[in-house]
Amino acid sequence: MPRWPRIVLVAPSCPTSLHSSSAWSLSDFRLLRRVGGGRNSTVYQAIHCPSNTTVALKVYAKCTLSVVTRRLVQREIEIQGRLDHEHIAKLHGAFEDEQNLVLILEFAVRGDLLRHISRSGPLTGAWIVSSVLRPTLLALDHLHQQGIVFRDLKPENLLLACGRVKLADFGTAIDLHQERPLSRLGTLDYMAPEVLRCTDRDCPALAYGPAADIWALGAMLHELLLGKTPFSHCDALVTIKGIVEDEVHMKGSCASDAAQDFILQCLRKDAHQRPSAQDLLQHPWLQEPTSPRKQATGLTISAARSAVTDSS
Numbered sequence: 001m002p003r004w005p006r007i008v009l010v011a012p013s014c015p016t017s018l019h020s021s022s023a024w025s026l027s028d029f030r031l032l033r034r035v036g037g038g039r040n041s042t043v044y045q046a047i048h049c050p051s052n053t054t055v056a057l058k059v060y061a062k063c064t065l066s067v068v069t070r071r072l073v074q075r076e077i078e079i080q081g082r083l084d085h086e087h088i089a090k091l092h093g094a095f096e097d098e099q100n101l102v103l104i105l106e107f108a109v110r111g112d113l114l115r116h117i118s119r120s121g122p123l124t125g126a127w128i129v130s131s132v133l134r135p136t137l138l139a140l141d142h143l144h145q146q147g148i149v150f151r152d153l154k155p156e157n158l159l160l161a162c163g164r165v166k167l168a169d170f171g172t173a174i175d176l177h178q179e180r181p182l183s184r185l186g187t188l189d190y191m192a193p194e195v196l197r198c199t200d201r202d203c204p205a206l207a208y209g210p211a212a213d214i215w216a217l218g219a220m221l222h223e224l225l226l227g228k229t230p231f232s233h234c235d236a237l238v239t240i241k242g243i244v245e246d247e248v249h250m251k252g253s254c255a256s257d258a259a260q261d262f263i264l265q266c267l268r269k270d271a272h273q274r275p276s277a278q279d280l281l282q283h284p285w286l287q288e289p290t291s292p293r294k295q296a297t298g299l300t301i302s303a304a305r306s307a308v309t310d311s312s
């Protein structure tokens with residue numbers, strides 16, 4: 001019989017103050033407030049009482065997890081736990097008791113990018129480049145160099161912590177050196193055409209590569225500059241047709257020529273034609289001196305997002 005609680009992971013980067021006791025348990029933490037959550041988990045701001053450290057706890061109720069979801073959470077723990085990068089949210093560790101599987105994460109005080117946008121109003125091109133684009137490219141480059149594809153890049157998965165943007169939620173990430181993707185995962189509005197085109201069972205393994213994250217980056221930047229992803233529509237079939245077949249238009253955009261070129265390169269239908277994160281770090285948009293006032297967008301993001309999780 002297992003003895004609870006049980007440590008699932010202590011990340012190599014976990015501060016010693018957070019891991020002085022022999023095992024974590026929920027009673028070591030004071031839950032302050034719920035900050036988010038999805039279909040399977042609830043995220044809380046919490047204090048680790050023994051060290052007086054603020055953390056985020058992502059709590060999965062084990063009885064609601066299917067075998068497939070449990071496997072995805074294990075993968076999330078395994079991948080995020082070994083990453084140590086200034087633009088990737090740190091997973092300090094994970095433990096489970098009889099009811100819950102709990103991830104201990106660094107806390108991002110300003111929440112996610114989507115929430116930040118809805119609170120702070122129009123963004124500027126300069127802010128997008130320095131606060132979102134450059135950190136996201138550095139994080140993606142770090143993942144891609146190790147064969148990891150994130151598969152769900154979108155504003156909700158970028159957190160704002162102490163002036164830094166951090167990539168978070170590795171529930172859909174996959175290490176292509178260790179596994180073949182067997183299913184389509186992610187959020188429809190940000191899915192690449194090669195991922196949507198595949199119809200047979202072998203196809204996700206062929207379709208998912210770093211270029212799928214670059215497409216999602218282009219879709220997200222389009223949303224940040226124009227207020228919606230390029231093929232956003234209330235009818236999912238129209239969105240799919242648009243992603244697979246239609247040209248991207250950036251008419252009416254206040255984006256500079258360099259910004260438009262950057263986005264259009266990310267949104268090339270042919271995955272092989274898309275630049276890598278490393279290439280994109282050299283793109284002129286990142287070198288452009290931007291006037292914040294001239295670049296302000298009239299952004300309101302309201303797109304409904306459909307998660308796509310087919311089969312195992």
Ligand SMILES: Nc1ncnc2c1ncn2[C@@H]1O[C@H](COP(=O)(O)OP(=O)(O)OP(=O)(O)O)[C@@H](O)[C@H]1O
Nearest residue numbers: 036037038039040041043056105106107108112169
């Ligand atoms: N470390 C953190 N610091 C602050 N807020 C966080 C943190 N992690 C997550 N959140 C908030 O919680 C929201 C949901 O978290 P996350 O994306 O990890 O879960 P999810 O994938 O949506 O959940 P599920 O796996 O159940 O579908 C985020 O969009 C963000 O607002």
